[in-house]
Amino acid sequence: MEAKEYKTIKTEIRLPYELAYGATWTRFFEGLKNKTIFGTKCTKCDRVLVPARSFCPRCFVDAEEWVAVSQVGTLIAWCYTNYKYFGMPTEPPFIGSLIRLNGTDVNFLHLMGGFDLNNFDEVKKIVKSGMKVEAVWSDDRKGHIMDIKYFRPL
Amino acid sequence: MGRPVAIIGVGQTKHGRRMDVSYPDLVREAVMAVFNETGLTPDDIDGVVSGTMPSMMEGIALTHFYFADAMQAAGKPIMKTETCGSTGVSIAHTAYYWVASGMADLVLAVGHEKMNEGNSQATMTTVAEPFYQRYFISGAPGVFSMQSQMWMDRYAIPEEKIRDAAAFISVTHHDSAFDNPYAHIKMRVTMDEVKNARIITYPVRLLDVCPNSDGACAVIFASKDMVKKLGRKPAWIRGVGYRGEEYFFGDSDKVVWESAIQAAKQAYDQAGIKNPRKELDVAEVYNPFTFQEMLFYECFGFCEPGESPDLVLKGTFSRKGELPCDPSGGTLCTNPIGATGLIRVAEAALQVTGKAGDHQVPKAKLALSHAMGGVDQFNGIMILGSKL
Numbered sequence: 001m002e003a004k005e006y007k008t009i010k011t012e013i014r015l016p017y018e019l020a021y022g023a024t025w026t027r028f029f030e031g032l033k034n035k036t037i038f039g040t041k042c043t044k045c046d047r048v049l050v051p052a053r054s055f056c057p058r059c060f061v062d063a064e065e066w067v068a069v070s071q072v073g074t075l076i077a078w079c080y081t082n083y084k085y086f087g088m089p090t091e092p093p094f095i096g097s098l099i100r101l102n103g104t105d106v107n108f109l110h111l112m113g114g115f116d117l118n119n120f121d122e123v124k125k126i127v128k129s130g131m132k133v134e135a136v137w138s139d140d141r142k143g144h145i146m147d148i149k150y151f152r153p154l
Numbered sequence: 155m156g157r158p159v160a161i162i163g164v165g166q167t168k169h170g171r172r173m174d175v176s177y178p179d180l181v182r183e184a185v186m187a188v189f190n191e192t193g194l195t196p197d198d199i200d201g202v203v204s205g206t207m208p209s210m211m212e213g214i215a216l217t218h219f220y221f222a223d224a225m226q227a228a229g230k231p232i233m234k235t236e237t238c239g240s241t242g243v244s245i246a247h248t249a250y251y252w253v254a255s256g257m258a259d260l261v262l263a264v265g266h267e268k269m270n271e272g273n274s275q276a277t278m279t280t281v282a283e284p285f286y287q288r289y290f291i292s293g294a295p296g297v298f299s300m301q302s303q304m305w306m307d308r309y310a311i312p313e314e315k316i317r318d319a320a321a322f323i324s325v326t327h328h329d330s331a332f333d334n335p336y337a338h339i340k341m342r343v344t345m346d347e348v349k350n351a352r353i354i355t356y357p358v359r360l361l362d363v364c365p366n367s368d369g370a371c372a373v374i375f376a377s378k379d380m381v382k383k384l385g386r387k388p389a390w391i392r393g394v395g396y397r398g399e400e401y402f403f404g405d406s407d408k409v410v411w412e413s414a415i416q417a418a419k420q421a422y423d424q425a426g427i428k429n430p431r432k433e434l435d436v437a438e439v440y441n442p443f444t445f446q447e448m449l450f451y452e453c454f455g456f457c458e459p460g461e462s463p464d465l466v467l468k469g470t471f472s473r474k475g476e477l478p479c480d481p482s483g484g485t486l487c488t489n490p491i492g493a494t495g496l497i498r499v500a501e502a503a504l505q506v507t508g509k510a511g512d513h514q515v516p517k518a519k520l521a522l523s524h525a526m527g528g529v530d531q532f533n534g535i536m537i538l539g540s541k542l
Binding site for chain 1: 173174183210213273275276279284286287288289291292293295296297299300301303304307354355356400401402403404407479524
């Protein structure tokens with residue numbers, strides 16, 4: 001079913017957006033700029049949610065109690081990625097990781113790093129689910145999720 | 155559950171890389187197939203439901219308007235249902251609700267996708283918002299890799315055993331695709347080839363992953379009166395279930411995966427199913443990734459948590475096993491995403507009406523169909539039976 005005699009058209013859509021963070025995300029990202037990871041605590045179920053939320057997704061009540069959470073946690077799962085697609089915001093190879101920061105009740109999504117990522121067999125020797133990890137900060141912080149460069153093995 | 159509803163006909167395109175047709179002509183190919191199969195005409199249809207992945211997949215917004223002509227929807231109610239990977243099952247649910255409510259007697263449901271015209275992983279990544287999750291989720295394979303690791307850790311299943319079971323699934327589904335005239339990937343693979351294939355996102359390798367397919371599927375849903383009037387062999391809808399969970403990937407447990415468990419439970423309760431492995435004759439589980447298919451077996455109660463790799467290797471879910479899963483070759487061999495869930499429903503309907511041809515499971519009377527959508531966020535089920 002390969003097309004031989006039929007033509008195609010190349011086209012593209014590019015649209016600029018400006019998305020509002022609102023108060024909660026703004027404060028969370030300001031926190032990152034100051035090397036603080038903020039979560040918010042639900043007043044009903046007492047879970048500490050990170051990143052900070054304006055409301056608890058389960059209880060639907062405002063999550064108003066701000067907590068500067070631990071920058072140390074446990075690696076829950078990781079994914080070594082070494083392929084690229086259009087618009088991918090992180091340059092491969094990278095290790096997408098779910099991290100349970102100490103004292104929190106959900107898994108925080110970020111990167112593992114601080115070692116050579118180019119050889120998967122070497123990576124596999126270093127990265128183990130269940131290992132303790134710690135946030136490493138960028139020197140050039142802009143109030144952005146990548147102000148944390150990655151989490152390194154402890 | 156409202157009025158009884160049955161599927162009375164299905165049509166599929168040949169799925170694959172279909173640069174030989176424009177997108178509307180591809181949709182029409184499936185619609186014509188179901189009209190040819192049933193002998194019905196567009197005049198008989200009371201309403202049309204359609205659905206796809208996000209519009210970025212092909213770069214054209216509101217495709218149900220674009221395909222109004224190809225689906226012969228002018229002059230009728232039309233509705234689009236869009237739930238990411240589970241779109242196809244959601245289309246089926248929408249059509250079902252329409253007939254069950256008494257608002258329609260014959261509804262045409264159409265799912266469609268042309269994944270080769272755009273960039274599928276880039277499209278799927280737009281499901282994640284661009285200030286937190288999008289930086290870390292490497293398309294669909296990344297999400298499923300993390301999920302399969304969590305599953306492996308939770309039940310301390312030896313990695314080698316899971317790897318073997320996943321390879322077994324890949325080999326058997328690729329073999330089954332040869333018996334499905336509409337399947338995309340037709341390729342014999344060996345256990346060693348699967349286990350040594352290129353890593354996509356560890357532990358997922360190339361032959362553990364579905365292809366990018368172009369294709370469409372059309373299904374006609376009918377009321378009981380219409381089934382009688384038309385005298386066609388019906389596949390009765392015996393149960394439907396759909397459940398979601400929180401948006402952020404890290405907010406809910408993806409091993410004891412509540413959306414999958416509860417969606418199945420809702421459908422089982424309606425169908426009166428207590429022991430799915432014994433009572434179901436066949437299942438079309440949404441399986442874009444070999445590892446994830448095994449987790450679904452556990453969430454759907456086909457076996458105990460952590461038990462699926464052993465049973466896979468014993469052949470429990472193979473074509474001649476106790477509960478054959480994905481005899482069509484499944485999503486692993488054919489994945490035009492907006493159509494994929496509806497293809498699962500269509501395959502289940504073919505099985506319980508004895509029309510599945512070379513991949514027919516003998517005497518199948520009760521079948522489960524399923525699809526999953528979002529960043530592991532939503533699961534939908536439809537159970538079909540030869541009897542009401």
